[in-house]
Structures are given as structure tokens and as C-alpha cells.
Amino acid sequence: MTQTDAHSSEAQLDAATVPSGSTSTTPKPRRIAVLTSGGDAPGMNAAIRAVVRAATFHGVEVVGVRRGFQGLHQGDMRLLGPRDVANIIQRGGTVLLTARSHTWRTPEGRTLGAGHLKAWGVDGLIVIGGDGSFHGAHYLQQEHGIPVIGVPGTIDNDLYGTDHTIGYFTAVETALDAVDKLRDTAASHERIFVVEVMGRHAGHIALDVAVAGGAEEVFLPEEEHPAEHIAQVVRDSAAKGKASSILIVAEGYPGGGEAVARAVEAQTGLDTRLTILGHIQRGGSPVSSDRVLASRLGEAAVLALIEGKSDIMVGRGNGGMTFTPLHETWEKSKDVSRDLYRCAKTLSV
Amino acid sequence: MTQTDAHSSEAQLDAATVPSGSTSTTPKPRRIAVLTSGGDAPGMNAAIRAVVRAATFHGVEVVGVRRGFQGLHQGDMRLLGPRDVANIIQRGGTVLLTARSHTWRTPEGRTLGAGHLKAWGVDGLIVIGGDGSFHGAHYLQQEHGIPVIGVPGTIDNDLYGTDHTIGYFTAVETALDAVDKLRDTAASHERIFVVEVMGRHAGHIALDVAVAGGAEEVFLPEEEHPAEHIAQVVRDSAAKGKASSILIVAEGYPGGGEAVARAVEAQTGLDTRLTILGHIQRGGSPVSSDRVLASRLGEAAVLALIEGKSDIMVGRGNGGMTFTPLHETWEKSKDVSRDLYRCAKTLSV
Amino acid sequence: MTQTDAHSSEAQLDAATVPSGSTSTTPKPRRIAVLTSGGDAPGMNAAIRAVVRAATFHGVEVVGVRRGFQGLHQGDMRLLGPRDVANIIQRGGTVLLTARSHTWRTPEGRTLGAGHLKAWGVDGLIVIGGDGSFHGAHYLQQEHGIPVIGVPGTIDNDLYGTDHTIGYFTAVETALDAVDKLRDTAASHERIFVVEVMGRHAGHIALDVAVAGGAEEVFLPEEEHPAEHIAQVVRDSAAKGKASSILIVAEGYPGGGEAVARAVEAQTGLDTRLTILGHIQRGGSPVSSDRVLASRLGEAAVLALIEGKSDIMVGRGNGGMTFTPLHETWEKSKDVSRDLYRCAKTLSV
Amino acid sequence: MTQTDAHSSEAQLDAATVPSGSTSTTPKPRRIAVLTSGGDAPGMNAAIRAVVRAATFHGVEVVGVRRGFQGLHQGDMRLLGPRDVANIIQRGGTVLLTARSHTWRTPEGRTLGAGHLKAWGVDGLIVIGGDGSFHGAHYLQQEHGIPVIGVPGTIDNDLYGTDHTIGYFTAVETALDAVDKLRDTAASHERIFVVEVMGRHAGHIALDVAVAGGAEEVFLPEEEHPAEHIAQVVRDSAAKGKASSILIVAEGYPGGGEAVARAVEAQTGLDTRLTILGHIQRGGSPVSSDRVLASRLGEAAVLALIEGKSDIMVGRGNGGMTFTPLHETWEKSKDVSRDLYRCAKTLSV
Structure with missing residues (x-):
């Protein structure tokens, strides 16, 4: 080096x-x-x-x-x-x-x-x-x-x-802060949380937030997953003994966070909450x-x-x-x- | 006392x-x-x-x-x-x-x-x-x-x-932090931001956030405003020389944040962004x-x-x-x- | 009411x-x-x-x-x-x-x-x-x-x-944030931390921070404790199975944080760290x-x-x-x- | 690249x-x-x-x-x-x-x-x-x-x-947060603030904090400055129309923050405050x-x-x-x- x-x-x-x-x-x-x-x-x-x-x-x-x-x-x-x-x-x-x-x-x-x-x-x-x-x-x-x-x-x-x-670093931090807060509630409630972060064409924010937030899965603009795969992630997660799952979705993923949340609910029937962070990721010190x-x-x-x-x-x-x-x-x-x-x-x- | x-x-x-x-x-x-x-x-x-x-x-x-x-x-x-x-x-x-x-x-x-x-x-x-x-x-x-x-x-x-x-105090602080971040962008961009905060039956969070965030208007569950009034708030705000407006809406306001955002856009044609904070208000230290x-x-x-x-x-x-x-x-x-x-x-x- | x-x-x-x-x-x-x-x-x-x-x-x-x-x-x-x-x-x-x-x-x-x-x-x-x-x-x-x-x-x-x-509320929050950070290290290291917060004549900040920070003891300007009592707090704390202690001291306590830290070290020989927060308690949003x-x-x-x-x-x-x-x-x-x-x-x- | x-x-x-x-x-x-x-x-x-x-x-x-x-x-x-x-x-x-x-x-x-x-x-x-x-x-x-x-x-x-x-990144952020808070007070009060950050052998934290905090000067372990130079920094800063100065000192600078604070006070007579952040830089999420x-x-x-x-x-x-x-x-x-x-x-x- x-x-x-x-x-x-x-x-x-x-x-x-x-x-x-x-x-x-x-x-x-x-x-x-x-x-x-x-x-x-x-x-x-x-x-x-x-x-x-x-x-x-x-x-x-x-x-x-x-x-x-x-x-x-x-x-x-x-x-x-x-x-x-x-x-x-x-x-x-x-x-x-x-x-x-x-x-x-x-x-x-x-x-x-x-x-x-x-x-x-x-x-x-x-x-x-x-x-x-x-x-x-x-x-x-x-x-x-x-x-x-x-x-x-x-x-x-x-x-x-x-x-x-x-x-970039600040936007990731802002989104991560939101994920940390949801994790408190997810851990207390045994729920599925879907978080849509910014990134219309690229999944940089989504990926960093997923790794740093310890998310169960990340959905990038680059590839679309079938609804069944999405549900499988949640089921695998439960099978591993995880009480809750957090899924990070880049804005540019086909259908966005809403598509993922709908797929989870339709396939698993679990209580799923969608958070769209939007423009707060642009602000802050x-x-x-x-x-x-x-x-x-x-x-x-x-x-x-x-x-x-x-x-x-x-x-x-x-x-x-x-x-x-x-x-x-x-x-x-x-x-x-x-x-x-x-x-x-x-x-x- | x-x-x-x-x-x-x-x-x-x-x-x-x-x-x-x-x-x-x-x-x-x-x-x-x-x-x-x-x-x-x-x-x-x-x-x-x-x-x-x-x-x-x-x-x-x-x-x-x-x-x-x-x-x-x-x-x-x-x-x-x-x-x-x-x-x-x-x-x-x-x-x-x-x-x-x-x-x-x-x-x-x-x-x-x-x-x-x-x-x-x-x-x-x-x-x-x-x-x-x-x-x-x-x-x-x-x-x-x-x-x-x-x-x-x-x-x-x-x-x-x-x-x-x-x-309660933590939820207000979390929502306020989001409003502060939006204000940075609102001030830089000259936009209207509508922020929906929690409160299905009561506007306590919305009101405190509106006062502490210096919002232009707050919409409580207790009363519905005609779309025209909502637009007037934004127009008045502009007339006073304000470059941007932040409107706080309690979850329990009829139609929620989406109704307010739609009313603003329909009546004024201004670029309006809606943020729904959701469950992040439940978490955090x-x-x-x-x-x-x-x-x-x-x-x-x-x-x-x-x-x-x-x-x-x-x-x-x-x-x-x-x-x-x-x-x-x-x-x-x-x-x-x-x-x-x-x-x-x-x-x- | x-x-x-x-x-x-x-x-x-x-x-x-x-x-x-x-x-x-x-x-x-x-x-x-x-x-x-x-x-x-x-x-x-x-x-x-x-x-x-x-x-x-x-x-x-x-x-x-x-x-x-x-x-x-x-x-x-x-x-x-x-x-x-x-x-x-x-x-x-x-x-x-x-x-x-x-x-x-x-x-x-x-x-x-x-x-x-x-x-x-x-x-x-x-x-x-x-x-x-x-x-x-x-x-x-x-x-x-x-x-x-x-x-x-x-x-x-x-x-x-x-x-x-x-x-007042912001100053307490700033001091509390510091105590939370020290707790991470205290818990990892098994150490005694003494934190001096503002308050020359009154212990309001110290008391709120002690309660909210879960401190083991608080020292107010109003009363001076003998060095032996201070050491006893730390010993009692250890006897209860606590790996570490955090002591909050108001600036106006006789001798300030330094007096307390010195008393602990002299009487118990434990590794003791003093933090004086000072003027950062005056600032911040x-x-x-x-x-x-x-x-x-x-x-x-x-x-x-x-x-x-x-x-x-x-x-x-x-x-x-x-x-x-x-x-x-x-x-x-x-x-x-x-x-x-x-x-x-x-x-x- | x-x-x-x-x-x-x-x-x-x-x-x-x-x-x-x-x-x-x-x-x-x-x-x-x-x-x-x-x-x-x-x-x-x-x-x-x-x-x-x-x-x-x-x-x-x-x-x-x-x-x-x-x-x-x-x-x-x-x-x-x-x-x-x-x-x-x-x-x-x-x-x-x-x-x-x-x-x-x-x-x-x-x-x-x-x-x-x-x-x-x-x-x-x-x-x-x-x-x-x-x-x-x-x-x-x-x-x-x-x-x-x-x-x-x-x-x-x-x-x-x-x-x-x-x-490292978290420690810098914690120290920077403190500097931002002091800046509020420094700007309001027209004072000199000396902030000692961690770094016994290396000035990495000090340097990043100085750049990110917009400090007037940074003192690294690598080199000692005569008291006169330190005073000159403060005087130059005032001559440029700056109402206040923030000086960042690495723990390993000869004499630490106290030496710098003492040099400023002795040479300029200005109201100088020293903050030693200490172990809070080790903690936090x-x-x-x-x-x-x-x-x-x-x-x-x-x-x-x-x-x-x-x-x-x-x-x-x-x-x-x-x-x-x-x-x-x-x-x-x-x-x-x-x-x-x-x-x-x-x-x-």
C-alpha cells in the first residue's frame, strides 16, 4: 500500500x-x-x-x-x-x-x-x-x-x-440514524420494516446503510427480485431466529420501497411498515x-x-x-x- | 406560583x-x-x-x-x-x-x-x-x-x-430533527415541504414540532381546513418574503399529509415534497x-x-x-x- | 390536576x-x-x-x-x-x-x-x-x-x-450525551468516571443528568461529602456487582470534579477518569x-x-x-x- | 484512478x-x-x-x-x-x-x-x-x-x-460535535477556545477536527511552537476581523491543551477557555x-x-x-x- x-x-x-x-x-x-x-x-x-x-x-x-x-x-x-x-x-x-x-x-x-x-x-x-x-x-x-x-x-x-x-457520508448517516431507530421498535415488536433511501440510479447509499445498519436484505436499482425471493428473505430470517427484519430499498429499485413492502405482506401476511425518508437525507449539518x-x-x-x-x-x-x-x-x-x-x-x- | x-x-x-x-x-x-x-x-x-x-x-x-x-x-x-x-x-x-x-x-x-x-x-x-x-x-x-x-x-x-x-419528548425531538434537515434544503431550494408526524387522535406532537420547527402552518386532527385555506397559507408566506414553507400535519388530520400536499400542488403549482416520518418517531435513545x-x-x-x-x-x-x-x-x-x-x-x- | x-x-x-x-x-x-x-x-x-x-x-x-x-x-x-x-x-x-x-x-x-x-x-x-x-x-x-x-x-x-x-434542557441533553458515551467505555473497561457538569450555585443540571444517565452518585453544590463517603459509594457499587461507576459532580461542589476524582483514587486505588464538559454545554442547536x-x-x-x-x-x-x-x-x-x-x-x- | x-x-x-x-x-x-x-x-x-x-x-x-x-x-x-x-x-x-x-x-x-x-x-x-x-x-x-x-x-x-x-471516524465526529457547540458560544461571546482532543502520538484526530471544525490553528504532537507564535495566531485572527478563535490541540502536543491556553492568556490577556474532551471520544454509537x-x-x-x-x-x-x-x-x-x-x-x- x-x-x-x-x-x-x-x-x-x-x-x-x-x-x-x-x-x-x-x-x-x-x-x-x-x-x-x-x-x-x-x-x-x-x-x-x-x-x-x-x-x-x-x-x-x-x-x-x-x-x-x-x-x-x-x-x-x-x-x-x-x-x-x-x-x-x-x-x-x-x-x-x-x-x-x-x-x-x-x-x-x-x-x-x-x-x-x-x-x-x-x-x-x-x-x-x-x-x-x-x-x-x-x-x-x-x-x-x-x-x-x-x-x-x-x-x-x-x-x-x-x-x-x-x-454522501452525511446522507448515509441520516438514513442510518433512521434505521437504528426502527431497529429499536422492530426488536421490541417483531415486525418487518422496509426503508426506502435515496438513490435513483445507484445503490451506494442503500448498500452502505444496509451494511452499517445490519439489515437483512438490500434492494439495489441494478437488479429486480421476484416477490417470492423477497418473501423468502423474511422467512429465512425468521427461521434463523431473528425476531424482526429490516429491508433497505434504493429509491431506484423497480417499484421502490412500496413494491417490496407489498410483496412481503402479500407473501407472508406479516405486519410490514414502510418508511420513505425522502428529502431529510439532503439536509443536516x-x-x-x-x-x-x-x-x-x-x-x-x-x-x-x-x-x-x-x-x-x-x-x-x-x-x-x-x-x-x-x-x-x-x-x-x-x-x-x-x-x-x-x-x-x-x-x- | x-x-x-x-x-x-x-x-x-x-x-x-x-x-x-x-x-x-x-x-x-x-x-x-x-x-x-x-x-x-x-x-x-x-x-x-x-x-x-x-x-x-x-x-x-x-x-x-x-x-x-x-x-x-x-x-x-x-x-x-x-x-x-x-x-x-x-x-x-x-x-x-x-x-x-x-x-x-x-x-x-x-x-x-x-x-x-x-x-x-x-x-x-x-x-x-x-x-x-x-x-x-x-x-x-x-x-x-x-x-x-x-x-x-x-x-x-x-x-x-x-x-x-x-x-413524547423523544418523538418530538426526532420529528424536529427531520424538520431542521428539511429546512436546510427548503431554504436552499425554495420549495414547499409537507411533513406528516405521528398522532392519530391528538395533535400534541404536531403542535410542538410546528412551534419548535418554526413551521408556517400546522394541521391538527381536530379541524379540517378547505384546500383553499391551505393554498392561502403558502401564498401568504411567499408574499411575506419567505422563500419556502414547511407545513406540519398530524397523522390524524383528515387525509393526512398527502391531502395537504395535494391541495398545495393543485392550488399553487409549487414544487411540493411530502415526508412521512412514520415509525422512526417511536425509536431512538x-x-x-x-x-x-x-x-x-x-x-x-x-x-x-x-x-x-x-x-x-x-x-x-x-x-x-x-x-x-x-x-x-x-x-x-x-x-x-x-x-x-x-x-x-x-x-x- | x-x-x-x-x-x-x-x-x-x-x-x-x-x-x-x-x-x-x-x-x-x-x-x-x-x-x-x-x-x-x-x-x-x-x-x-x-x-x-x-x-x-x-x-x-x-x-x-x-x-x-x-x-x-x-x-x-x-x-x-x-x-x-x-x-x-x-x-x-x-x-x-x-x-x-x-x-x-x-x-x-x-x-x-x-x-x-x-x-x-x-x-x-x-x-x-x-x-x-x-x-x-x-x-x-x-x-x-x-x-x-x-x-x-x-x-x-x-x-x-x-x-x-x-x-436548561439543551445543556442537560448535551451533558447526558457525554455520560452515555462514557458509559460505553465504562462498561467495556471497568473504570470509574467522574463527570463535572455546569452549575456554579445550583445542582439542577447535575441532578437531571445523574437521574437520566443512571449515575451511581451525584454531588451537588449544596452539600460536601467526606472523602470516605465518596469511596464508599464506589465500593458499594462494586459490591453490588456493578463493573463500573459514573459519578456526576456539579461545578459548584466544593473542589469540583477534581476533588471527587482525587478522593476516589486515593481511597480505592481504582483507575479514575475525570471529564470536565465546560462550555460545550452552552452551545448546540x-x-x-x-x-x-x-x-x-x-x-x-x-x-x-x-x-x-x-x-x-x-x-x-x-x-x-x-x-x-x-x-x-x-x-x-x-x-x-x-x-x-x-x-x-x-x-x- | x-x-x-x-x-x-x-x-x-x-x-x-x-x-x-x-x-x-x-x-x-x-x-x-x-x-x-x-x-x-x-x-x-x-x-x-x-x-x-x-x-x-x-x-x-x-x-x-x-x-x-x-x-x-x-x-x-x-x-x-x-x-x-x-x-x-x-x-x-x-x-x-x-x-x-x-x-x-x-x-x-x-x-x-x-x-x-x-x-x-x-x-x-x-x-x-x-x-x-x-x-x-x-x-x-x-x-x-x-x-x-x-x-x-x-x-x-x-x-x-x-x-x-x-x-477513528466516530472519535472525530464526537470531537467535531463539541467544536461546533463551542463555535456557537465563541461566536456569541468573542472568546478564545482551546480544545484538547485525543492522540498521544499522532495528530490524525486533531487535524481532521481542525479542518472540519474550521479551527484557526491546530497543534500536533509532531512539532512544538513557541508561545509567541501561538499568540500571533490569535492576534492575526483578530486582525482579520474574526471575533473569536478556536484552537485544536492534540493530547500529545508538548504540554497539551493547557500549555496552549496558558500561552494565549499570558501573551494576549484574552478570555480563554480550555475544554478537554477525554474519554467521551471513545464512546458513542x-x-x-x-x-x-x-x-x-x-x-x-x-x-x-x-x-x-x-x-x-x-x-x-x-x-x-x-x-x-x-x-x-x-x-x-x-x-x-x-x-x-x-x-x-x-x-x-
């Missing part, structure tokens, strides 16, 4: 394992902009703070854009100093607000946004969000030549190019892992712009920084760990 | 404000039983511990009955010493388990249970639960002359005769107020049996102990504080 | 149990000020919000004074509208800041402060803090005729005239009970000013509002519940 | 990056033992559960040894089935208890322990603990030929050969990352024994499993990330 933790040194830039973005010889930016886009995620504020503070440290000014690309389109922006981001590292949500923008999908909308950036003298843009948001950034770079850097901020952890995304990740990535994004990189996402992998071309983040996918999935099965014995 | 905190002294038993149960001159019990019944509530373990420890302190043995009245009917019981209840005060659920019993509803079932109690030499029974469970205890006393004491354990806080029930209440009431129940009381529920009111005939707990009702309801309205200005 | 929850009605003002403040016939105030003073307490923000919102509801403007009496002395104040206090109900600390003021202790200092209030057209002042802060308010009223209302905000709960003070109390009392303070009351503290007692002359809050004292103290002893059997 | 998550496959065993332990061709064990040793850490229960469940899955019996090597020496052990470890994944501490053993340091003591293992028919031992505990395991293997596998369980994260140790890590490593330890490995520690690194000879865990050291240290400095601008 090697422990490479060095940040974006020249040496590392040459390293084969680091997919480098396009590195130009343009002069260091004097003013950059930052926005948050898409669904909010805990730790976005920590990332904003890191961008503003790191830029200040390196003599670069920062403009904060409100409401994501919609605000960029409307020119809703203002200068941010290091004190403006004081006392936000521990807050959920995003002080820059976020929105889904329809106008940004048109070249005209993006031209307007690029105009605002140029009017403000902005030399580069940092976008904190998911792959949808990176699409928007990529077009801005392609069409208007504005350097863009993506910072992975989404609770789903489904972004190729980074081990973890900002917000970020846990330490999300704050540390956001601090590292926010700084890395500023350094990347200073070094002339563009059209890439900064991330963490193999104990070091990673730089992934933005287009790969939506073209490639990051699977859940099959190894952890197997571990979950083994430990529910 | 007087601060009467004295416990069940002779003086207090004479006090006009304390509805005393029947007090006989039977000798001090040598062995009592304890069970938990109905929906589990955080703090039940603290109450069990208090019963066992207080009884031991006063030289009385304790038999723990598993699975509530169902276990009593089946004779599923064993002696509990003070070390058996070590390290459970902080745990959610109930180590004695709980169940809903159908057999208990028949005289035959109760005769079987009474037989088990007598076979074990039990002189009195403490029932931790809600008014349904108190019904079962009342019949046992009526039909078989076994002294019974009720301890209010239910998250709903809807029991006449006590300011608060064991589990009890907060201090529930543990202190459970400790006081568990001890009080033992003292009540020793003093020869029966067919009453112990509770807290006006800063002191209260003793309420069991039948009043289901014949009378405890309303939500109209004063707090008004306060909620005022502060959502 | 009677459930009187009616708010400050004329009827209640006549009630013998409610110490009424001086009620004048002066016209309704048009502008009032609010400040937080002394040690900060969780829930102060909820109280500020309630003052601003309730005043707005009743057509009264609010001026916020920063840094307590020091800011009043310096004229550091500004108008607060209902949106200025949005999204603060869940935050620890106080957005108005607090400070200890030396200048306020002189008549000259107070004259300056009164001048600022008059210049701003302020007709009444609400002071959120402890009895030291109420002293400052009382003098302002006496010397300059400005109506003042006190709102009890201190984690220590040692104010005569109210069952609980804002911040307020629990629901503190937010509800703060919301009620903030509103009550505004209503009291509108009704022409002055020189009193609003509080809660016997399930209703209470009004206590400010001078009584420092002349009289509120003892810990002897009943709960006895309960703690009984349950540590 | 490559995502190697495959577990101990044949292919991986050959990989150059995986330091393999000695792999013998002895037959699969039929019964193994597990113990926890040294300071307890949150997640140890999850690791015990994983060992028992994974072994059961693979047809291997498990004997649990109580009180670490002391219990092994005394023969305090019993069989554990999968239901014996139900409902413990979420609990702090260790159900097997832990102790520091003096007798184990002598060959005679170890011979006695080895005898007990052989009498119970145990073919291999899994030790969950730190490098001190691994020493004990190593000697057992050397002297008595019993296969041993180490699982890294310590909050300090100072073990060479794994990215993280079980308990483990966060998800610790539970997932413990689940993976517990299973990996069982598989390692089955595959005939011995005298190694299982760990995680570069996104996959790692196997490190036990002696390397105390001969080599794992430094804090200099990169993260630099990041902390940059973001405190």
Missing part, C-alpha cells in the same frame, strides 16, 4: 494514474466565480468556503453566483470575502442557493450567462454539483472558452472519477468526512484554475487527488462495490 | 387536587410484576429499570412479563434483579418486548393470565402503556382483584391525567426529559402499590405527582394547548 | 398564585428593544425571534441591541423585521451577541444607555438573560422609568419564578423544549409590555404563565427537587 | 502492492477465537459481529474471549453464535470487554493462554485492537504456532498499513464509516485465517484490502497528511 497524498505537484501531474485535464499556459486568473447547482448536498457550504478562502490565500478574488445557472443567466452575483463564508462550514444546504435552470439548456441562455461573467471580469468558474451541472459547465467552456472546474457535490455518490462525493472532502476539493478546484486546468472534475481516489474530464463523469458510471454487496449477504447470515 | 414537588406523602394524598385511587389496608406486596404493552415508546426501558430498582430498594421482588398481555396470557415471565436492568436506561424500545393481544380481550384469556400471576405469587401488576393497555389492566383488577397501576408510556401524549407521557419522567413514574408506581393503591395511573401535573383513576384515562381527553396553538399562529407572521 | 394554560388574561392577573408586576395604564408601546445578556444559552435565538414576530403581529416595532448592556451603552442597535429572524430558531448562541458590561454598573453608564433608547423612540426593553442581567434591567427601570421585562435565559435553571429557564419555552416566553414578554407591565420576569409554572417581580429573582432561590434527589438515590440501588 | 475493491482473490494475493502474510497449506480452521484488547473503540462490536457471522457463513465456529488477553490467560471464553451478536452493530464499547493485561507480558502467561485455546480446540485467533495488542498476538504465534490475525481497532488512526482504523470498515475487516480476518494467513493485520488502502505483517505495524509509522495540514493553514486565512 502506498500512501500518496501529495496535492497536484508537478510530479503528480505526470503520473499515469491521474487523468489530467487540458492544461494551458494562460496567466493566473484574478477573479473566479463559484456556484452550486442541482440538488443540494450537505458540505456544499464547506466547499464554497474552501473556494473563497483558498482563492483569497492565492490572491484571487471570488464572485458568488446565487441560484446556480439560473442566477448566472440572470446575473445574480456578488463578491465574496473570507469573512462572508465564516461560520458556514457546519451548515447544511447552500448559502448560494441552488435551482434547476431551464434557460441554461439553450445556447442563448448560456451566452447571456457568459456575458455576465465577462462583465464581472471573471476568468474561471467552479461548479459544485452533479453530472447534470457539469454538462452545463462543459457547454460554457466549449462555447465561450471560459475555464470551468467541477466539484462533485451530490448525496448519491454516483459520479465516476472520485471515490466519494460531497454530501455535514459530518466530518464530508467537510474534510469539501475543504480539500474546494481548494483543489482553485489550484486547478490557477494551474490553467479546465473542463475537469476534481476528486479523490487511491488516497490522492484525481482529475477527470467532465464528459467522462456522465459517460462512465461508478458501480457499487460488488465486494461490499457480497459482504452484506455474508453478514446477514 | 407554588412549587409542590413532594411525592405521595400522606399530606398529599389528602389534597383535593389529587384524585386518589382506591387505597386499601392490604399488607405490603412481596412480589410484583411489570409489563410493557401497546406501541413501544422511548423511555419504557427507563421505566422498567425504575420499577425494578425501586421495588428492590423497598424489599419487593419483581417479575418481568414479556410481550405484554400476550406474554401474561402465556405465562412468559421471569424474575428481574437490579443488575438485569443495568445499562438499559439509554436504550430505545423495550427489553420486555410488547405485542397487541387478542386473547386478552376475552374473560377466559384474562383468567389464564391472572392464574399465572397467582402461581408466581405476584401481589400487584404495573402496566406501562397507553389507555388501551390500561383497559386490560382495569379488567384484571375488576375480575380478579389483582392491584394494578398504570404508567403512561406512549409517544402521542394523549392521556388525560398527566402533563406528559413517557416517549430517549432524551433526558423522558428518562427523568420514566424514572419518577416507575418509582411512583411501586410506591403506589406498596401504599395499597390500585386501578389508577401515576402521572405528573402542576409540578407534583398525580393519581388518576384508570377509567378516566379513556373517558376524558387531553386537548392540545389552545394557547400554544395561538402562539404558533402569531410567530409564523 | 387542573390544566391552566391560559395566557395573561385579566382573570389570571388576579389569581393569588401569580405574582403580578406593576401594571400601568400607559398607552401601548410603538417600539420596543430586545437584548441578550450574560452567558449565552441555547434557545436565546428562538426567544429573539419570538419577540420580533410577536411584536410585529401586534403592530409594534423592534430594535435589536447587540452585545447586551455594553451595546446598549454604546448605542449599537438596529431595527429588526420578521425576516431578519428567519432561520435562526434552530441555532445555538445568540445572533444579538452577548457580553459582560462593566460600564453598566455605574449610573453614568445606564444614563447613556437610557439616552440611546429614548433617541430611538423605544418604549420598553426586553432582557433575555439571568438574574445578573435582570439587575441591570431593574436599575434602568428604577432610574429612567423605562418599562423592562425579563425573559429567563440561562442554562443553570437557577432562577426563582419559573419551572425552567431557556437553555436547542432541543424542542427550549425552543417551545423560548417561543412562549418571548411572546409573553411582548404581551406584558403591551399590557403595561414592567419590572417583572415572565416564566412558566404549574402549566401556565407566571410573572415574578425582578427583584425576587435574585432575592429568592429555587432549590433542586429534593424529591428527585431521593429518587436518584433509590434508583442507584 | 482504478477502483480495485476485489477481496483477497488469488489474483490480488499476487499483486505487488499487497504485502502478503505467511500463507500456509494447513487445513481450514474449524474453530477460531476473537478478542478485543487495549482501549475500546466504537465499531469493535461491529467487528466482533462480522467475525462471528462471517465464520458461521463459512462453517467455522467462534469462541469469544472476554477481557482481552487477561481473559485469555484466565480462560474466560464461550461459544458465540450469529444470534449472540444480534443488535450490537450500533453499540459503542465492546461486548467482549477489554483490559490491559500484565500477565500476558510474560512467556508463562502466554503459555497459559495458548493452553486454553488448545483446550477449546481453537485453530486461530483474531485480535481487534492497536499495535500493543498486535505485539501480544505476534508472540502467541511465534511461541505457540497459533495463527493470529490483527484487526485495527483504535480511535487514534495511528496504525501503519491501513488508511483508517475502526473507531459508531458512525457508518466505522461500521462499514469493521464489517469489511471482520470478514477479511476470517477469510485470512481460512486461507492460511497468519501474523498479519488486515486493513484498507487504495480502495482495496491490505495485509501487513504485524511487526510492521509497530516498526513503521503513519504520518498525518502533510497535504491536509497545508490545506488547514490555507483555509484559516
